[in-house]
Amino acid sequence: MISIDEARARILAGLRPTGNEIVPLAQAAGRVTAAPVLARVDQPPQDVSAMDGYAVRAADGREGTRLRVVGSAPAGHPWAGTLGVGEALRLFTGSIVPAGADAVLLQEDAEEADGQVAVRETVREGRHIRRRGQDFLKDVELIPRARRLTARDVGLAAAGNHPWLSVHRRPRVAILATGDEIALPGEPIPPGGIVSSNAHALAAFVAARGGVPLVVPVARDDANAIAAAAEGHGADLLITTGGVSVGTHDLVQAGLARRGLEVDFWKIAMRPGKPLMFGRLGATAVLGLPGNPVSALVCAALFALPALDALAGLPGDAPPTVPAVLATALPANDHRADHLRARLTAQPDGIALATAYSRQDSALLRMLAEADALILRAPHAPPAAARERVQVIPLAPLGL
């Protein structure tokens, strides 16, 4: 058996980011930059007023002075002249500060009447002026490459004058559930059959991680059927979920081997889950998950998540962990890393209380859906007392 970290490292070693495409800014959120985004303009483009008021020469702006108002320059309507001695220009937030001016007299410190403005509070040079390029200068890097774009990044790229962005193509992920017992929701359920859940959950997960899921028809437990179902999707990644019969992985392997699968098959020292297949079928990476729903989704969090991120152009980090304290004691762990389904409860000190479900059967999908996090238990971890500190993987932030 190999460790989770070793399995993840081997998967990442077998993956390369997708190619680049140009997308409109309006569709760029959530995509991963394939190139740094450099500013194409200075922001602000020139010195602008941070407040409503009057552009003045600082030397003129002493309390008690009266200045001649030479005009008004709302944002978007700059004044072309040069401000002379004894002159003031009406400005608003965002208005360009005209040549000659070096201070802003606040509106609340001014009294305008008969084409003149009285200074009620002495100005300070440079005060209330946002300098050209204060937010960013042309050509600076606004957004690095290999960043998943947030809504704020989209705003920043817009401000940098980018109508298009270069991003990694969304990974295409074919999802193949196998098993004679599996029916699609709403379709006739065969005798002894169950309704398929893995493919739909995995498809939603792939989409949440920025991939394009293709759910292919369920393959019967037959090597030829599996081989046929695995091909023709132009996928970057094929995720299979075994049926629940013994040897299903062998069947998936046997089927894909007929199409030239180069395969690694591992037993991983973990629970839930254990067998994992990783390989390559031509241009498509293949990740074989267990058929059990909880095992499939926990393995997806641990292995499909970094794989999807790596394909999308990100480093492929393990799912993030946060500290929590145990609500109840836990027994010693065996040689397999365990991932206990748990509820999290906020506590005043900021460290959540993690309550492991008393039943950890890997067939309990309902409990996994209700769970907030997985409590990590290292191989051979000693018994843990209540209130002991543990690391947990919160599930919702994963898109799971």
Next chain:
Amino acid sequence: MISIDEARARILAGLRPTGNEIVPLAQAAGRVTAAPVLARVDQPPQDVSAMDGYAVRAADGREGTRLRVVGSAPAGHPWAGTLGVGEALRLFTGSIVPAGADAVLLQEDAEEADGQVAVRETVREGRHIRRRGQDFLKDVELIPRARRLTARDVGLAAAGNHPWLSVHRRPRVAILATGDEIALPGEPIPPGGIVSSNAHALAAFVAARGGVPLVVPVARDDANAIAAAAEGHGADLLITTGGVSVGTHDLVQAGLARRGLEVDFWKIAMRPGKPLMFGRLGATAVLGLPGNPVSALVCAALFALPALDALAGLPGDAPPTVPAVLATALPANDHRADHLRARLTAQPDGIALATAYSRQDSALLRMLAEADALILRAPHAPPAAARERVQVIPLAPLGL
């Protein structure tokens, strides 16, 4: 001036969830349930084996016994008979346990040869059997109403045999930027103009919160133009962002008043941001945000987020906060609640270190894009020392 909480409460009081629609399960992730999802089947549908092995009668399964193998029942191929005394049925994980059997002999504890299987380890009644309905029974509530569906929920709804789900319609959100100085990215920039960033950032935010954004053309600083731009979108919510001139909110109000806007206009004791407009234009709620990019996005997190969630059928909670410790001391706060842009750094004790940017100018979009969180500073908060505990709003989890 009113408080943030009061403003949020008044906004929520003016909103009702959107109506319901039926969506295919495969498009339901991220949507908010409009009705509870009840199980339509038992899961497992009958008693099934949790392991590969043999179904036996517990009384027969003593070490040293030999049982007659009467058949094999892979998952999806149940055996129709009743297991008799001295008989065993080959089973696999997920196989239906036949009538008459009440124990599973594990494959590794069995030796099969010549149509017989030798018991190498005494079985325990009920062991390794997943009982019918162990995950869930027909008619139990799998997913409550008013829950945003995760990938796991989608799997659970699938397992419960739901090809369709009833969810709230995505809120339609028209986004109207106003201002003579604003150009769209890539388009000619007028003299003294800047490139529009608010509308695109807000659109990405709305989409991340499950809404459907409609970015309408920028309206010039003219009440008629604004009135015309605000209508005809069939939106549940219209978000305006002022230009940066004085009186723009008045202009938006003046424009929308011509179409019958019932308006509330508030000054909110907060920074960045202060003026906020909320009202109703026929069937459309109207939220007027400041024009300044940082103010607009912080106000979006505080007010548009609960509004979007409420429209989508959720409670409309404030953005979640987590504790952090200050990296550096902060001065006393004035009467306005402050939201300091900050970086978060993980620490061994699990409470992040929050480092406020030294410049908090609300025109610095680049800094907001880089920030991890907003440090909350209550009105009149006394000076805070380094290492003092504060509450922060992490930004990325908001979809911002």
